[in-house]
Amino acid sequence: MPWFLYHALKQLFPSGRGFSFFSLMSIIGVMLGVCVLIIVQSVMNGFGENIRARIVETHGDIRIRSSDVIDDWEEQIQLLEQYAEVLAVAPFAEGVIMLQHGARPQIPMVRGIDPMVDEAVMPVRKFITLGDFEQFDDHGVFLGEGLAYALQAQPGSTVEVTTPLMMQRIKEDEILLPRQFTVLGLFRTGSPSVDGNTMICTLRVMQELYGLGQGVHGLVLKLRPGVDAFAFAEHLEANVLRAGLQPVSWLEANQDFLFVIRQEKLVISFIIIFIILVASFSIAIALMMAVMRKTREIGLLIAMGALPRQVAYSFCLQGLIIGFLGTFLGIGLALMALHFRASIMSFYAQITGNELNFLGIYDVYALPVHYLLSDFIMVTCFAVFISTLAGLVPALRAALLNPADALRSE
Incomplete structure (x- = not known):
């Protein structure tokens, strides 16, 4: 194991303790952001798929x-x-x-x-x-x-x-x-x-x-x-049906409503992304404080022959590990919440005293869910990238420390 990876793990998981407080808060921040983002995307996908299937069943292609x-x-x-x-x-x-x-x-x-x-x-x-x-x-x-x-x-x-x-x-x-x-x-x-x-x-x-x-x-x-309903409808109008007959596919007939569903997913996801961005700031602050607390130790490592880039790797890896842990814990929490969504929504209705009338806006009786692999890949890549990027500034600061000045630091 490279020493800088070992050093990153020891910083995140000190001996005798499971997590450092700042690391735990950073992981929880990423976890909550990823969890909410996965839930929103899966539910909005569910609304879209539910509506599409019902339109075709009740009105035809x-x-x-x-x-x-x-x-x-x-x-x-x-x-x-x-x-x-x-x-x-x-x-x-x-x-x-x-x-x-x-x-x-x-x-x-x-x-x-x-x-x-x-x-x-x-x-x-x-x-x-x-x-x-x-x-x-x-x-x-x-x-x-x-x-x-x-x-x-x-x-x-x-x-x-x-x-x-x-x-x-x-x-x-x-x-x-x-x-x-x-x-x-x-x-x-x-x-x-x-x-x-x-x-x-x-x-x-x-x-x-x-x-x-x-x-x-x-x-x-x-x-x-x-079969592409929209393309086949155009073919029928141009080559098959007599004048006066107008074929309309279910996509064309409901394009405004389907567009609204897609835009709502994008807008809500964009807003929730800021939760992950806020969590990235907590990662940056936690790692920056670690650099300030460990200035003498960093100076000692450099004096013993550690390359500046290896010191930078250590802190970047900490951001990467926090991102991975927070992301996968967030995905697990999201899947659990979606699995028990009916019980959660019933409990919410009981404590608020309100029926779930908002479901009527989307023309459904229950909260639908549809998982897309592309959503999970996108959220994972984004969260890990932002977390790693958050560790870049502390990593650069640590790499640029002068070992003589660092060793004299109090």
Whole structure:
């Protein structure tokens, strides 16, 4: 073992003690900075992945819409199914209705689907929490759990639907009574905005409610894994679809929201980086004080033949070791905190007396986590580099000491 490495270890771990106080504080500072940075990045990654997966599950990879009702949708489906990139295509119709159960009205979105076809695109059966999807017919509907709670409805309840078409007929002195449906079950997609604001009926019923005839509002595509949805949508618009049909990928439809998620991760990470920078100052101060306390010893080492660069190596290595220890302890603490995140968040809600409403901003029910190796590599390299850099100034001071002056130092 080189003597300067041995000297660095003895400075950090004096005989008879586990750590020196200043070394311990420096390691804790780096550890906390790395821990918080890993937690923030992993949680923000989790939000992004959770949102992306849910968007694709509930809205498909690509949606094809038109300013008019699409009457030739069956021909378009046959055309699209010829492409190897396409797993499934399903028609849909959607709009806004007034839904009432007893004296409780709501104005949710209604989505009309073909139960035989849509399952390959949007797995409604997977989301059912109450009720039987096999009973789905023109007389029944499925409600999101949040919407059902607002209406105080449950499977077996009867709800009344009023559409804009009915309101228009009233203006023309033609009275249409609200349409009644039986609630067949409830579903939960994992998105509060969908579960609290969506009713599902059959495509045929939606065509009747909105007066579409045999037409639909659009088509939704499910692509094979690995296919670039944005590029394939551009290809469809340029080379496949007729004029008037506009394909929009899930990336394009939600680009603003996804951009906000990415920017929030960058901004929060940038702010938290300053915790590591503050810890680096504590490393520099601790090593500088060590140089001042050990001036005579450093002078003695140089007088005995130690090269100035070897003395500098000793103090730089101390910063490097502090950086490594703090980084890996911080990563371990972050992984532990993320593993028990549900318990931690519940405890936080109890002591503050507040529900975790901030999760609703990101449209999730729980705190998601997604680990990226690139984040761990970046944080490790940054923390170790800054810690080593913090030891550079004390190292240079120690290397430039005049041995004669150092030996006379009190």
